[in-house]
Amino acid sequence: MMIVMGNGSSFLGRYLGQYYFAVANTVGVNTTWNFFSPDPAHIMYIHYIIHFDDDYGNPTKESKEYFYPEQKDGSDFAINVRRHNYMMRFIAIDNNRVNSFFVPWVCKQNPGATTVQFGLVLTRIPSLDKVITLQGTPYSDLLVTEELNPNVFNCPK
Amino acid sequence: MYLIAQNSLKKIRTAVNDFLFGEGHFERLGLFRFLIFAVMFYIACSRQLNVDQYGPTALIPGSQALDVFSDFYKPYIKLFFWPDQLASMVHMSYIALLALATLGLSNRPLMILTWVIAQGFIQRNFSILFGADVIGTLFMFYLSFTRCNEYFSLRRLFSKKKVTFNPKSWSDQLSTMAFRLLQIQLFTIYAYTGFEKLKGSTWWDGTALWTVLVNPQFTSFDLLFLKDFPIFFAIGTFVTIIFEVYFWVMVSIKTTRPLWLMLGVLFHLMIGVLLGLMTFSIVMISTYVLFAYRTNLIHYLEKALPKNLQKLISL
Numbered sequence: 434m435m436i437v438m439g440n441g442s443s444f445l446g447r448y449l450g451q452y453y454f455a456v457a458n459t460v461g462v463n464t465t466w467n468f469f470s471p472d473p474a475h476i477m478y479i480h481y482i483i484h485f486d487d488d489y490g491n492p493t494k495e496s497k498e499y500f501y502p503e504q505k506d507g508s509d510f511a512i513n514v515r516r517h518n519y520m521m522r523f524i525a526i527d528n529n530r531v532n533s534f535f536v537p538w539v540c541k542q543n544p545g546a547t548t549v550q551f552g553l554v555l556t557r558i559p560s561l562d563k564v565i566t567l568q569g570t571p572y573s574d575l576l577v578t579e580e581l582n583p584n585v586f587n588c589p590k
Numbered sequence: 591m592y593l594i595a596q597n598s599l600k601k602i603r604t605a606v607n608d609f610l611f612g613e614g615h616f617e618r619l620g621l622f623r624f625l626i627f628a629v630m631f632y633i634a635c636s637r638q639l640n641v642d643q644y645g646p647t648a649l650i651p652g653s654q655a656l657d658v659f660s661d662f663y664k665p666y667i668k669l670f671f672w673p674d675q676l677a678s679m680v681h682m683s684y685i686a687l688l689a690l691a692t693l694g695l696s697n698r699p700l701m702i703l704t705w706v707i708a709q710g711f712i713q714r715n716f717s718i719l720f721g722a723d724v725i726g727t728l729f730m731f732y733l734s735f736t737r738c739n740e741y742f743s744l745r746r747l748f749s750k751k752k753v754t755f756n757p758k759s760w761s762d763q764l765s766t767m768a769f770r771l772l773q774i775q776l777f778t779i780y781a782y783t784g785f786e787k788l789k790g791s792t793w794w795d796g797t798a799l800w801t802v803l804v805n806p807q808f809t810s811f812d813l814l815f816l817k818d819f820p821i822f823f824a825i826g827t828f829v830t831i832i833f834e835v836y837f838w839v840m841v842s843i844k845t846t847r848p849l850w851l852m853l854g855v856l857f858h859l860m861i862g863v864l865l866g867l868m869t870f871s872i873v874m875i876s877t878y879v880l881f882a883y884r885t886n887l888i889h890y891l892e893k894a895l896p897k898n899l900q901k902l903i904s905l
Contacts (some may be wrong), residue, residue, distance in 0.1 A: 441662070454856070467782075
């Protein structure tokens with residue numbers, strides 16, 4: 434079971450898994466053992482703005498801008514802060530998770546909030562080849578930052 | 591012909607029996623238990639600072655905790671049996687149980703309870719996990735079936751009862767089988783970790799370590815200067831994959847085992863220091879005890895331990 438479930442989504446995993454999914458999933462053996470794989474992640478954090486509007490869409494309060502985690506570049510390496518980094522990655526890569534978990538959480542913390550403007554900021558680390566080829570260019574100029582999955586979510590009523 | 595086949599079958603059966611139930615492995619299990627539970631104790635103490643993420647104000651509400659899993663990975667049994675309001679208290683109890691297990695004052699039912707709570711916290715908020723949480727908890731599960739409290743435990747310091755191994759008792763059979771499962775589980779983890787990396791273009795290309803080591807979200811050191819030594823990344827990336835994929839082969843072969851384990855210690859210490867993942871590194875390094883030769887381990891510990899603590903390993 435433990436050998437097959439390392440690649441549980443394979444044909445063999447699916448075929449044999451039906452006999453022990455219940456145990457494997459509960460014990461935690463049905464896991465993909467991927468650390469920094471298939472490719473290591475780039476720098477990312479969530480940028481969100483909370484809006485407070487009335488029923489007619491007029492702002493009732495000034496919007497608030499936040500980052501999650503607060504230290505965008507993850508410069509705080511405290512073990513409890515790093516857990517938030519991990520949580521952010523888990524949530525941010527899936528829009529459904531953003532909508533189902535992140536938005537209601539943010540709205541709950543900000544009573545009166547009506548919408549959350551969400552964006553995943555991704556700073557791509559330049560390839561080693563690029564950095565070597567463009568030796569004279571400052572490294573910071575080689576970093577490309579973009580905002581992915583921009584979306585506006587309504588707070589649950 | 592029939593006799594040859596019968597003899598071969600007998601030999602295979604004896605070999606399998608010896609492999610599974612040949613000896614008690616009490617010293618290795620004891621030291622492994624001490625190391626794993628000590629790290630898990632430390633991790634849990636630090637996680638107490640994040641306990642709000644397991645309570646009523648958590649990002650993932652308790653009622654939706656299992657929704658983060660796709661159907662394929664969804665646990666069949668919900669192990670977080672406590673209400674969110676009691677998360678902090680349950681977590682404190684979990685820390686106490688880990689302390690007991692570290693000192694060797696636990697037993698099988700208590701260790702299973704410890705594992706249930708640990709796995710419950712994993713299920714309760716799957717998004718906030720470190721690799722060390724998942725792997726450490728899995729090892730705790732296997733350890734709960736072993737007689738891992740015989741050595742390196744406070745109980746041993748005071749007990750006058752001699753530790754004996756009876757291959758016919760179900761308790762000892764269960765223990766030695768779980769010991770072998772621990773070893774196989776570790777092989778599996780390493781192999782799949784390597785295979786997963788092979789799916790990535792940067793690992794195949796030999797530049798994945800670059801992306802990891804200059805990402806400020808992964809490392810607290812400024813390692814940009816390493817761009818002047820690109821060969822470091824190429825060799826480091828390939829060595830990582832080769833180390834992981836072939837771990838089970840090289841550790842199974844007695845002659846290459848010390849080399850591979852030493853490589854593993856260096857590899858994990860580097861990860862621990864450079865990526866600030868020391869807890870994960872210690873979890874992984876502590877599993878190497880399972881492959882240490884019993885006589886070498888005892889010899890080394892006799893030298894390392896002060897006289898008054900020798901009883902921890904005495905037979």
